[in-house]
Amino acid sequence: MSTSRGNATRTRPQKHQNKSAYKNDLHDKTNKTKFLNNLDVTGVCKRCKDIIDWKIKYKKYKPLTAPRKCVGCEEKAIKYAYHILCTKCATKRNVCAKCNTAVEANEPETEKSPNVDLQAMLKGLPERKRRTIMRAINKTCGDGNMTPEILSQVEEMLKDMDNLDLGDDEDFDDFGSDDSDQSED
Structure with missing residues (x-):
């Protein structure tokens, strides 16, 4: 911005812009x-x-x-x-x-909306479960209004996800050192 009188509008964008938000616990885990x-x-x-x-x-x-x-x-x-x-x-x-x-x-403290309850519930979940629940919510109600029925459905989904056994990740052994694929002729 110029220091001349009356020039109160900026014509160019900010020179240095942050690419990410400041995190106070990025390097400090005390x-x-x-x-x-x-x-x-x-x-x-x-x-x-x-x-x-x-x-x-x-x-x-x-x-x-x-x-x-x-x-x-x-x-x-x-x-x-x-x-x-x-x-x-x-x-x-x-x-x-x-x-x-x-x-x-x-x-x-006296007014709590269902969205606040949902955000608090989703905050502690792993990313995979959080994204699954968010996809289901967006499919059922695209406008973002949360009703108690939808919250109960989300809680049921959470219980079902906890009971679901994803199994061991043994399917990824194909990338290991397998001698059968590398036979010398």
Whole structure:
């Protein structure tokens, strides 16, 4: 972008573009990284949750080493970084534990759509089973709306796949060193 006044539009694309998304556990397989990736941020408003999730995603989150003093009850009860209220005070006052602003009800926890349940269920599956289930879902409902009937069908498919014996991979011995094919004449 030019530094001249009034030139606020860019005419060319970004020069350096990332080919893949940043992965915070690509070269760091420590227990701290695993713990942070599995950390569930609760008791805060949506904006603060997004901020803390960003810090975790890009390795900027620094967890507390010792409990901190709560602004509300003035006890050392804060166990999560970037919070100013302990969870007890935040729930009692119905405010965000990070920014201390009024929070309605926790919508993400009270409302769970079937798609979220399905994504959580598919996350722990091997790639082969995941793709099989996704093909079946796309065949039954192309619009992406999940109903409880479809979820029950997916659970049945999972049970059937677990009972299915794929056998040993002895069929691939054809590529081994077999002397019958290489006879010297």
